[in-house]
Amino acid sequence: MAVSDHVGYAEFMEGVKKRNPGQPEFVQAVGEVAEDIFDYIADKEVYHEYQILRRLAEPDRVVSFRVCWEDDKNNIRVQRGWRVQNNNAIGPYKGGIRFHSSVNQSVLKFLAFEQTFKNSLTGLPLGGAKGGANFNPKGKSEHEIMRFCQSFMTELYRHVGEDTDIPAGDIGVGAREIGYMFGQYKRITNKFSGVLTGKGLEFGGSRVRTEATGYGCVYFAHNMLERVGRSLDGKICVVSGSGNVATHAVEKLIQLGGKAVTLSDSEGFIIDRYGIDREKLQWVKEHKTHRRGRISEYAKVFRGSEFHEGKRPWAVPCQIAFPCATQNELNGEDAQTLIGNGCECISEGANMPTTLKGIKSFKEAGLLYGPGKAANAGGVALSGLEMSQNAARLSWDEEQLQQKLQELMRGIHDRCVERGGIAGSDRIDYVRGSNIAGFVKVADAMLAYGVV
Numbered sequence: 001m002a003v004s005d006h007v008g009y010a011e012f013m014e015g016v017k018k019r020n021p022g023q024p025e026f027v028q029a030v031g032e033v034a035e036d037i038f039d040y041i042a043d044k045e046v047y048h049e050y051q052i053l054r055r056l057a058e059p060d061r062v063v064s065f066r067v068c069w070e071d072d073k074n075n076i077r078v079q080r081g082w083r084v085q086n087n088n089a090i091g092p093y094k095g096g097i098r099f100h101s102s103v104n105q106s107v108l109k110f111l112a113f114e115q116t117f118k119n120s121l122t123g124l125p126l127g128g129a130k131g132g133a134n135f136n137p138k139g140k141s142e143h144e145i146m147r148f149c150q151s152f153m154t155e156l157y158r159h160v161g162e163d164t165d166i167p168a169g170d171i172g173v174g175a176r177e178i179g180y181m182f183g184q185y186k187r188i189t190n191k192f193s194g195v196l197t198g199k200g201l202e203f204g205g206s207r208v209r210t211e212a213t214g215y216g217c218v219y220f221a222h223n224m225l226e227r228v229g230r231s232l233d234g235k236i237c238v239v240s241g242s243g244n245v246a247t248h249a250v251e252k253l254i255q256l257g258g259k260a261v262t263l264s265d266s267e268g269f270i271i272d273r274y275g276i277d278r279e280k281l282q283w284v285k286e287h288k289t290h291r292r293g294r295i296s297e298y299a300k301v302f303r304g305s306e307f308h309e310g311k312r313p314w315a316v317p318c319q320i321a322f323p324c325a326t327q328n329e330l331n332g333e334d335a336q337t338l339i340g341n342g343c344e345c346i347s348e349g350a351n352m353p354t355t356l357k358g359i360k361s362f363k364e365a366g367l368l369y370g371p372g373k374a375a376n377a378g379g380v381a382l383s384g385l386e387m388s389q390n391a392a393r394l395s396w397d398e399e400q401l402q403q404k405l406q407e408l409m410r411g412i413h414d415r416c417v418e419r420g421g422i423a424g425s426d427r428i429d430y431v432r433g434s435n436i437a438g439f440v441k442v443a444d445a446m447l448a449y450g451v452v
Helices: 007-019 024-040 045-049 052-056 105-122 141-161 175-189 212-227 242-254 278-289 295-301 333-339 356-365 379-391 399-417 430-449
Strands: 063-069 078-089 093-099 128-133 165-168 237-241 261-263 268-272 305-309 319-320 343-345 368-370
Touching: 007 024, 007 052, 024 052, 024 105, 024 343, 024 356, 024 430, 045 430, 052 430, 063 105, 078 093, 078 105, 078 165, 078 430, 093 141, 093 175, 093 379, 105 128, 105 379, 105 399, 105 430, 128 141, 128 165, 128 343, 141 175, 141 212, 165 379, 175 368, 212 319, 212 368, 212 379, 237 242, 237 295, 261 295, 261 399, 268 295, 278 295, 295 305, 295 319, 333 356, 356 368, 368 430, 399 430
Parallel strands: 093 128, 093 165, 237 261, 237 319, 319 343, 343 368
Antiparallel strands: 063 078, 078 128, 261 268, 268 305
């Protein structure tokens, strides 16, 4: 019986929709995982008996709170904050904090659900969580951002801890915001602990953490290509986004011989047919980090480049694509365009950047497709290593951490291969492999605890 005809799957998804009205992102994430899991557990009664998937799709808790702060004009502003603690069967909750106007409960529940499987894939003892607020740091002064972060942590501190829940950064939350939140946590609790990751090197941060997600998604592409006897060398690469993940993906592509030709932001994308080299990339990092500028300025600075307003880069012919911006940025039509233009590999640096129709197109075309829960797990993997360094009160050097990151990404790739084989073919379904490998570890831990 086909998975789509499986009565259990259909009933399950209908229940998810009824229990989570108005939460399309969360329903989408659960549906993408459940389709593979229901097929896998069809003959494994114990998972049905103990309602494992049903329990995984219901967060342990969702904390919602008010965040009041004062802007530079002495106006009182009110935002909403959340922490979604999805599952801690294999370790303390772990997942980023996102500050963006698009943040809502549905988005954070989807991210926490995905994080549970992603963290399981790393092989590290980490549960899944996510948090954030509908606060947009863009256009805010340093003092406004500081006051907001302090107010956010004034509520969040009671729900987190180094052995309970360890947040990190995400969209809108970098080292600056982590520093402000950590300072407030330390002020309130009088404790210097590893309660946050992504900290500055001066106060317990880890080398390579900033680069890890971008580097990791390139390593995953390298692993997929290597398995079929190909390489990144000389390949034309399209990258979306221009933040931390995208810029470090480009950095690693340059090191491994790939040729990145695009970057983007919410206003559009640039294409540089000469390729983005080290000098140009350094300009982008300074422009986006220090000047908080738009990517359109790139086309005014570097000869031979163009800016395409209001568009995404998926129509640019390439051999490898790295969606590194945000969720659902690559739809079914985009996927067909990439396939038609000769793309052979996709490695996701963002969380769920491809819609279900896009994923289906990539799988049907037989492309090498690395889903975000596997391909972008480098960030949380390094966060786990930062936690280890904090607990032991030591700091590993960059060479050690680069090696550990490569090993972790190789391990994630191999777990996907182990569970993602396609009968009668030497191809690997990395989506199925990542879903099943992530599920089994969490599910078996839940079974060991009984009904809790």
